[in-house]
Amino acid sequence: MFDFLEDYDLLGAFWTTVQLAVLSAVGSLIWGTLLAAMRVGPVPLMRAFGTAYVNIVRNIPLTVIILFTSLGLNQTLGVSLGANDVETINFRLAVLGLILYTSSFVCEALRSGINTVPVGQAEAARAIGLNFNQVLGLVVLPQAFRSSVVPLANVLIALIKNTTVAAAIGVAEAAVLMKEMIENEAQLLLISAIIAFGFVVLTLPTGLFLGWLGKKVAVKR
Amino acid sequence: MKLRKVTAASATVFALALTATACGGDNNEGGGSGSGDGKTITVGIKFDQPGLGQKTPQGYAGFDVDVATYVAKKLGYNEDQIEWKEAKSADRETMLQRGDVDFIAATYSITPERQEKVDFAGPYLLAHQDVLVRADDNKIKSPEDLNNAKLCSVTGSTSAQNVKDKLAPKAQLQPYPTYSACLPGLQNGAVDALTTDDSILAGYAAQSQFKGKFKLGGFKLTNENYGIGVKKGSDLKDKINDALEAMVADKAWQEAVDKNLGPANYKNEPAPKIGDIKS
Incomplete structure (x- = not known):
């Protein structure tokens, strides 16, 4: 029943999924933190940009964003992100699209964390003469991160599953392999179940670990 | 507190009911179409x-x-x-x-x-699996030329797998979810050829908006x-x-x-x- 699996590189496909997820997670954590900083910052222009970015990007379907990176950025505008062969270009474009999209959710998760920090702390920090960057970097964000581990875990799990959208521009990850196997083997249910199991193997431990971590590092108030 | 629980419970029931009706709708749609009823x-x-x-x-x-x-x-x-x-x-x-x-x-x-x-x-x-190229493009004259070309096909399709595994392993393959997504790239030169069954390619090339812009390679790569x-x-x-x-x-x-x-x-x-x- 499972012997056809020998013809396919199941681990390789999931390895690409993991690479997509890890690179996008790191990228969107950075860009999402910057966005959150803009949204709570004192400069009106940056606040407006952050708000506009989050509200526009998180409401565009991910498939559209990913397809746009390929059809729009690459094929029409000639952006290749420093790569020469189609596979690498597509991989980088997919990471870019996933970062742009996921960072809006990271930003909002972080902002909810920032809201848990009592206003008095920021006021006290300002009273002893810290500037905005210091207040945010030394006082507010460290606490905000600790209380947004669980919402960020949600975002990460969603991101891992969203990597399948990269199949739209042909990044050879698990969903592409699933399509190939279905095309060749005519075993829709079995193959879908195998791929779904693969994703559970990736996401379940992630969720459990981050749930535990979230409890451990939570700020007790 | 109690009220909140009730609200949550009824919301769950409501959601379940919605899903159940959705399933029911699907079944009905398929139900009326059995063979042998002599009508449809x-x-x-x-x-x-x-x-x-x-x-x-x-x-x-x-x-x-x-x-x-x-x-x-x-x-x-x-x-x-x-x-x-x-x-x-x-x-x-x-x-x-x-x-x-x-x-x-x-x-x-x-x-x-x-x-x-x-x-x-x-x-x-x-x-047969074949390629569709721009009408004014003479770069691809034989199946061997595909190895230096950028090809477009549908993700996971037999044609895409054939290119990777057998026909032109060195070719660069851009997979998209549909053949239509390949056409803008083919038109503006971002890819050199679209590959799948010649019957499907002919159907696209015969569309009024593409008439005269594309041509078939005629290679008969597979049956x-x-x-x-x-x-x-x-x-x-x-x-x-x-x-x-x-x-x-x-x-x-x-x-x-x-x-x-x-x-x-x-x-x-x-x-x-x-x-x-x-x-």
């Missing part, structure tokens, strides 16, 4: 493949549609007694096994793996035997085979090919003999 016949076709099976504002059009209509007529159903259903590539075996459709004519290549699941009547068309899929063990298979033979005999077959695929300068193979599957 349900046929699976592609909805998005110009020249073969396409849903248009005016109705359904394409070679597969014409073949299915002819076959249905021979089975005793008029055109208005045919219920068309979309048969996406990945769903075809399941649809037949569940009995959602009576037969499927949807660029359905006969392969040993699929024959384990369903029965095939036909073949009714012998197609694809299009068959009509029926449920395993169904007695429809023999009847459909008879209908297909009649269609070829009274020239309706050639007319359908010329009408749907002709404008792209598509040179079709002669109608295949029933049961003659070229590997």
Whole structure:
């Protein structure tokens, strides 16, 4: 029943999924933190940009964003992100699209964390003469991160599953392999179940670990 | 607190009820279309493949549609007694096994793996994997030239896998979810060729907005035997085979090919003999 699996590189496909997820997670954590900083910052222009970015990007379907990176950025505008062969270009474009999209959710998760920090702390920090960057970097964000581990875990799990959208521009990850196997083997249910199991193997431990971590590092108030 | 619990519980029940109704709706839709009630016949076709099976504002059009209509007529159903259903590539075996459709004519290549699941009547068309290039582009003259080209195809399709594994392992392959997504890139030079079955390519090239812009390479890279899929063990298979033979005999077959695929300068193979599957 499972012997056809020998013809396919199941681990390789999931390895690409993991690479997509890890690179996008790191990228969107950075860009999402910057966005959150803009949204709570004192400069009106940056606040407006952050708000506009989050509200526009998180409401565009991910498939559209990913397809746009390929059809729009690459094929029409000639952006290749420093790569020469189609596979690498597509991989980088997919990471870019996933970062742009996921960072809006990271930003909002972080902002909810920032809201848990009592206003008095920021006021006290300002009273002893810290500037905005210091207040945010030394006082507010460290606490905000600790209380947004669980919402960020949600975002990460969603991101891992969203990597399948990269199949739209042909990044050879698990969903592409699933399509190939279905095309060749005519075993829709079995193959879908195998791929779904693969994703559970990736996401379940992630969720459990981050749930535990979230409890451990939570700020007790 | 108690009130909140009640609200949450009723919300859950409401959500469940919604999902349940949604399922019920689906079932009803499929229920009215069983075979043998003497009134309608349900046929699976592609909805998005110009020249073969396409849903248009005016109705359904394409070679597969014409073949299915002819076959249905021979089975005793008029055109208005045919219920068309979309048969996406990945769903075809399941649809037949569940009995959602009576037969499927949807660029359905006969392969040993699929024959384990369903029965095939036909073949009714012998197609080949081919490439579609810009009309003014003479870079690709032979299959070997594909190794230096950028190709576009549909993610996971047999044609895409053939390119990677056999035909041109060194070619750069850009997969997209649909063939239509390949066309803008082909037009503006971002990719050099679109590859899949020549019948499908001819259908795209024959679309009015692309007329004269693309041409077929004519390489005959593989053999694809299009068959009509029926449920395993169904007695429809023999009847459909008879209908297909009649269609070829009274020239309706050639007319359908010329009408749907002709404008792209598509040179079709002669109608295949029933049961003659070229590997």
